Amino acid sequence: MKNFDPKYNEIPKTEIHCHLEGAIRTQTIIDIAKKNNLKLPSYEAGELDKRVKVFDQLRDLQAVLDAFAIFQNSITSPAVVERIAWELFEDCARQNIKLFEVRFSPDWAFHGHNLNWDESLEGLLRAKERAESEFDMAIGIIAITSRGMGAESCVKTVDWAIRHKQHIQAVDLADGELLYPMGNFVKPMLKAKDAGLKVTIHTGEDTPASAVWDTIHAFQPDRIGHGIHSIEDMKVVDLIKERNITLEVNPWSNYLTNSVRTIEEHPLKKLFDLGVRVTINSDDPEVLETNVNNEYRIAHEVLGMSMEDIAVCNRNAFESSFVADAAKQRIWEKYFVPKS
Ligand SMILES: [Zn+2]
Known part of the structure; x- marks a missing residue:
């Protein structure tokens, strides 16, 4: 559930793991479909929610795949990219997120309507610049390479991200770790690193600790x-x-x-107590009907972390953010330094 409890909402926050493709408002999907004559299971937001959001623990993977097919089909033009990015930044501002990183997979997101990647990035950048000035926040961009799109796609995405290095801070290897072994992706990901991009990798989500071990040794990622x-x-x-x-x-x-059986069993607090640098994020705020406030609420009210522990996680996110130092520093001094 989206949470706007002042206890969490008033905290100036950092979020470093959020997918653009999982952050499209249901009403926006409907508006775009109507404008472009796209087929949807329903044109009424309450009804469509049932097809594009996950409210209960997953039992049916196909339902989620269907939902993502709808998102992919909704990204019809660079102007749509600009709109969905702007709306995501607006939702960040509503929960007082001051430092934010958005990530997306160009080969997946722009594939449905064969969009030009550069023009789509320009749409995203327009939204970013407007949000940074209107909401006084700093925004970073991560390009995802989806394992399911194959090794060639990884090469293409990394080369594209390197070309746009002044706007894109990092690359992320995401999607189906169980299905697609890492071997094919190591070389291009290390190329990104050599070119000065930061690297984060989805691992140990639905895979065992050994996958994290192998990932660290193969990629030397900055974050996971x-x-x-x-x-x-x-x-x-x-x-x-x-x-x-x-x-x-x-x-x-x-x-x-289903990566954890119950929310109470989530190991966030255990990892924190063991001294791991953990951060708290929303992943896909629209699909999963959550936000960072809600994740903080879970950490505090369900997992038993103190508000001080959560402040440390927030600080971890700030410090490990890939956003350029100058922009971070300004936001830090204005919002994160405790006022005496
Ligand atoms: Zn993710």
Whole structure:
């Protein structure tokens, strides 16, 4: 559930794990479909919600795949990219997120309507610039390469991200870790690193601690998406700490996708108590019907973290953000330094 409890909402926040494709408002999907004559299961928001949101723990993977097909089909033009990005930034501002990183997979998101990647990025950048000035926030961009799109797509995405290095800070290897072994992706991802981009990788979400171990050794990532199953092997926890790798944790997402059996069993607090640099994020705020306030609420009210613990996670996110130092510094001084 979206949460706007002042206890969480008033905290100036950082979010570093959020997918643009999972953040499209239902009403926006309907508006775009009407304008472009696209077929939808329903043109009424309450009804369509049932097809594009996950409210209960997943039992039916096909339903989610169908939902993502609708999102992909909704991204019809660079102007739509601008609109959905703007609306996401607006939703960030509503919950007092001051430092934010948005990520998207160009080869997946722009594939449905064969959009020009550069023009689509320009749409995103227009939304970003407007949001940064209107909401006084700093925004970073991460390009995702989806494992399911194959090795060639990874090469193309990395080369594109390198070309747009002045706007894109990092690359992320995401999607189906169980189905697609890492081997084919190591070379292009290391190329991104050599070119000065930061690297984050989705691992240990629905895969065991050994996957996190292998990922760290193969890619030397700066951060890890999820990584929660590292809790199952202290050797892996120690490695994460030793390398000072930040985990981008998304508690509600992990529950809904069955990565943890119950929300109470989520290892966020355990990892925190063990000294891992964890952060708290929303992953896909529209699909999963959550927001960072709600994730903070879960951390505090369900998992038993203190508000001080949560402040440390917020600070971890700020410090490990890939956004350029100058922009971060300005936001830090204005919003994050405690006022005496
Ligand atoms: Zn993710």
